[in-house]
Amino acid sequence: MTSTLTISNLTKDFGGVKALSEVSMHVAPGERVALLGHNGAGKSTMMKVILGLVAADSGEISVCGAAPGDADARSKVAYLPENAMFHSALTGLEQISYYMRLRGEDSVGAMALLDKVGLGAAAKRRIGTYSKGMRQRVGLAQALIGHPRLLVLDEPTSGLDPVSRRDFYELLDALAAEGAAILLSSHALTEVEARTDRLLILSRGRMVAEGSLAELRRDAALPVAMHITAINGYDADILAAIPNAIRVNDAVHVTCSQDEKLATLAQVAAMKGKIADIEVIPPSLEDIYSHFSRRDGQ
Amino acid sequence: MIARILATAIIELHIARRNLWVVIAVGLMVVFSLVLSAVGSAPIGELGADRLSVTVASLTSLSVYLVPLVALLMSFDAVAGEAERGTLPLLLTYPVARWEVLAGKLLAHCAILIIALVAGYGAAAAIAIVNDPAALSGIGALWRLTWTSSLLGATFLGIGYALSSLARRTSGAAGLAIGLWLGSVVLYDLALLAAVVADNGGSFTKNVFPAALLANPADAFRLFNLTASQAGGVAAGIGGAAGTIPQWQSLMSILLWPVFALWLASAAFRKVEP
Ligand SMILES: Nc1ncnc2c1ncn2[C@@H]1O[C@H](COP(=O)(O)OP(=O)(O)O)[C@@H](O)[C@H]1O
Ligand SMILES: [Mg+2]
Numbered sequence: 001m002t003s004t005l006t007i008s009n010l011t012k013d014f015g016g017v018k019a020l021s022e023v024s025m026h027v028a029p030g031e032r033v034a035l036l037g038h039n040g041a042g043k044s045t046m047m048k049v050i051l052g053l054v055a056a057d058s059g060e061i062s063v064c065g066a067a068p069g070d071a072d073a074r075s076k077v078a079y080l081p082e083n084a085m086f087h088s089a090l091t092g093l094e095q096i097s098y099y100m101r102l103r104g105e106d107s108v109g110a111m112a113l114l115d116k117v118g119l120g121a122a123a124k125r126r127i128g129t130y131s132k133g134m135r136q137r138v139g140l141a142q143a144l145i146g147h148p149r150l151l152v153l154d155e156p157t158s159g160l161d162p163v164s165r166r167d168f169y170e171l172l173d174a175l176a177a178e179g180a181a182i183l184l185s186s187h188a189l190t191e192v193e194a195r196t197d198r199l200l201i202l203s204r205g206r207m208v209a210e211g212s213l214a215e216l217r218r219d220a221a222l223p224v225a226m227h228i229t230a231i232n233g234y235d236a237d238i239l240a241a242i243p244n245a246i247r248v249n250d251a252v253h254v255t256c257s258q259d260e261k262l263a264t265l266a267q268v269a270a271m272k273g274k275i276a277d278i279e280v281i282p283p284s285l286e287d288i289y290s291h292f293s294r295r296d297g298q
Numbered sequence: 299m300i301a302r303i304l305a306t307a308i309i310e311l312h313i314a315r316r317n318l319w320v321v322i323a324v325g326l327m328v329v330f331s332l333v334l335s336a337v338g339s340a341p342i343g344e345l346g347a348d349r350l351s352v353t354v355a356s357l358t359s360l361s362v363y364l365v366p367l368v369a370l371l372m373s374f375d376a377v378a379g380e381a382e383r384g385t386l387p388l389l390l391t392y393p394v395a396r397w398e399v400l401a402g403k404l405l406a407h408c409a410i411l412i413i414a415l416v417a418g419y420g421a422a423a424a425i426a427i428v429n430d431p432a433a434l435s436g437i438g439a440l441w442r443l444t445w446t447s448s449l450l451g452a453t454f455l456g457i458g459y460a461l462s463s464l465a466r467r468t469s470g471a472a473g474l475a476i477g478l479w480l481g482s483v484v485l486y487d488l489a490l491l492a493a494v495v496a497d498n499g500g501s502f503t504k505n506v507f508p509a510a511l512l513a514n515p516a517d518a519f520r521l522f523n524l525t526a527s528q529a530g531g532v533a534a535g536i537g538g539a540a541g542t543i544p545q546w547q548s549l550m551s552i553l554l555w556p557v558f559a560l561w562l563a564s565a566a567f568r569k570v571e572p
Contacts, residue, residue: 051391053572075393085384089316094309101305102392126316142388 003028003062004150004181005050010059012045012205019045020205023059027150027181032172034192035185037202038293043185044082046202047152050183051079064149075103078148082155082185084139088128092119092138095127099142116171117141118164132159140168144175151175153184157191169195189285201292209292213285220291222283224261226268228252234274242267302394306402311409314372320410323368327418334360335422350426350436354443357422358523361415361447362516363483366454368414372407373458374475376400377567378468387572397564400459404452404560411451415444443523449556450519456559463566483516508543515559518551 003026012020019042027033037043048054050061052069066073086095092114097107114123117137122130127138136159143151151172157165172195176182186192192199199216201209209216229251230238238252239245242264245254256264261280268278283291314320334356380386389399423440426433458475465471490510497503511517525545 048387051387053387053390055571071393071395074391077391079388079391081384081388083384084388087313087383087385089313090309094312098305098309099392102302102394104301104393139388 004064005183006060006062007046007050008060010046010049010061011057012042012049012054013057014045018205020049020056023202023205023207025200025207025210027183029149029179029181030176031198032176032182032184032196033198033200034196035183035200035202036187036189036192036289036293037185038187040204041202041293042205043202044154047079047154047183047185050152051077076149078143078145078151080139080143080151080153080156082158084135084142086127086135086138089126091124091126092130092134092141093123095138096141096145100145103146105146113141113144114138116144118167133161133164136160137164140171144171147178148175148180150181151183153182155186156184157186165191189289201289203293213288216288216292217283218258220283220288221258222287222291223255223257224283225281226254226256226264227279227281228254228268228275229277231274231276234271237274238271241271299395299398302398303402303405306394306399307405307409310403310406314406314410319372320413323372323410323414324417326364326368327414328421330360330364331357331418331422332425335425348433348436349430350423350433351439352436353422353426353433354436354439355524357419357443358520361443361450362520365411365415365447365451366483366516367479369407369411369451369454370458370461370475370479372410373403373455374462374465374471375468376403376459377462377570378465378471379462381466381570381572382468386570390572396567400560400563400567403459404455407455408448408452411455412448415447415451419444419447439523439526442526446519446522446552449552450515452556453515453559456556456563459563460559460566463563463570466570482514486514487517508547511543512547512551515551515555518548518555522548522552 005025005027007026008024010020010023011018023042023046025033035043035046045054049056050063050068052063052067052073056068061068063070063073064076090098093110096110096113100107100110100113111120111123114120117140119134119137119141122134127135130138136156140156143153143156157168160168172182172184182196184192184196189199198210198212200207201216209219211219228238228245235247235252239247242252242254244256245252247253254264254268265280268275335353337356377386380389390396419440423433423437426436457478461474461478462471465474490507494503494507497507511521521543522545525543525548
């Protein structure tokens with residue numbers, strides 16, 4: 001199936017600051033892709049280029065078969081800006097009705113849409129009285145208008161509480177199931193890993209890693225940690241038996257590479273009479289993320 | 299296309315109503331019109347004009363200042379305000395052309411301006427007609443003043459959108475708008491007057507001066523209304539030159555300026571990178 005969004009060798013320079021260098025990526029219909037990176041990594045810039053708000057210096061971009069910002073592309077793409085803002089004098093209902101009319105949709109559905117994002121009760125209040133999380137929901141509601149082929153969401157869950165986040169990802173799942181391509185950015189890897197099909201890691205404008213979480217975990221080849229609690233008095237025996245074990249407080253910590261994991265476990269298992277408990281700790285998501293985003297040039 | 303323009307006009311009307319722009323514009327026009335018709339009611343009879351035509355002549359002088367001012371005040375925020383609030387990037391990702399956004403804003407702002415004009419002129423006219431039923435013969439002049447004021451307003455709305463797009467920040471746009479107002483309706487005339495006096499009937503007065511009057515939308519507006527009105531003699535100063543310029547020329551200026559101003563506005567808005 002052809003991709004909804006294809007980018008090749010995209011470069012964007014802001015007066016000497018390389019916001020994006022030679023970035024290539026694609027998003028297929030029905031695919032949920034997370035764009036990760038520290039502040040200033042270039043996530044928002046990339047999204048603005050996709051939407052045609054910022055012109056690329058070089059590179060090829062195809063959005064639903066059209067150039068970014070084309071009338072045709074705009075009618076098929078929904079955007080949620082970072083810190084979505086709206087006119088404070090308007091009510092949520094007026095604002096969403098307006099956006100629906102701009103997309104050629106009947107605005108009688110505005111109330112249902114606001115209900116869907118949990119703003120039904122506040123729909124007739126001015127946006128000026130909304131909290132940040134409520135404004136973010138107005139932003140989400142407008143991104144759900146019509147049947148976008150591509151959703152570009154810049155830090156969509158910032159300002160949302162955990163329950164709203166879960167609801168939000170459920171909305172996304174439904175859209176993806178209908179064939180919409182979704183690109184969302186975040187700087188929290190833990191949040192997006194279970195909810196997206198693929199991760200892209202951007203660091204200082206470069207694409208440093210791409211793949212599913214399992215693939216990234218394998219590529220990073222970060223060490224595995226084991227925390228062993230010895231039966232009273234046996235710590236010394238364990239420290240002696242396992243070469244790179246160290247004592248941390250009351251426990252014994254062992255670190256080994258992925259390849260040595262089974263061998264080390266076998267050594268530990270051989271001393272099972274002396275061990276009260278063992279915990280195997282795989283590299284955390286944040287460790288993997290830091291590994292890729294730091295590896296580049298640091 | 300029409301649906302998107304109307305949707306934008308409706309949202310702008312909501313905003314203008316909440317920002318009290320409707321109230322302010324109507325209030326300004328009514329108060330100034332009433333003050334003028336109270337002050338300007340003295341010299342009737344001697345001029346041989348009906349009372350309404352005299353009122354229209356004073357309203358013309360008022361509108362030359364007030365209509366551009368109100369139009370610029372309503373429009374300077376149009377693009378810069380959206381850019382500053384951060385609402386512009388999202389709007390520009392919608393399937394709406396930039397000129398459609400401007401057209402929607404223009405429609406709403408024109409509607410407000412026309413309501414204010416009708417209220418202000420209507421109040422002044424009502425007073426004139428109540429005091430002197432014969433004043434009804436001046437209704438043509440009143441109608442002429444109303445539609446030319448609307449076109450003058452549209453011109454300055456367009457110029458205001460263009461300034462708003464160029465400035466990108468509301469504070470800068472407000473400064474530009476005030477500067478432009480001072481320049482086009484106050485300083486421009488003073489400079490022309492000074493040049494005419496210095497020239498003392500030379501080639502400037504004959505050749506450059508009429509073109510300079512026609513080139514300024516506010517002067518063309520005054521010229522057209524005073525030439526057309528039998529009460530032309532009421533006006534002094536620049537208005538005295540009205541007789542030498544054919545009416546069709548000032549009419550052309552009045553009709554072409556809004557088109558040019560809107561073209562200017564969409565050209566400037568197209569260049570805005572959010
Ligand atoms: N309009 C701009 N002018 C100049 N520099 C910019 C502009 N927008 C972004 N940048 C720079 O580009 C880099 C990437 O920014 P951004 O895309 O906002 O990062 P992220 O969204 O990943 O936090 C930063 O160094 C930022 O300062
Ligand atoms: Mg960002």
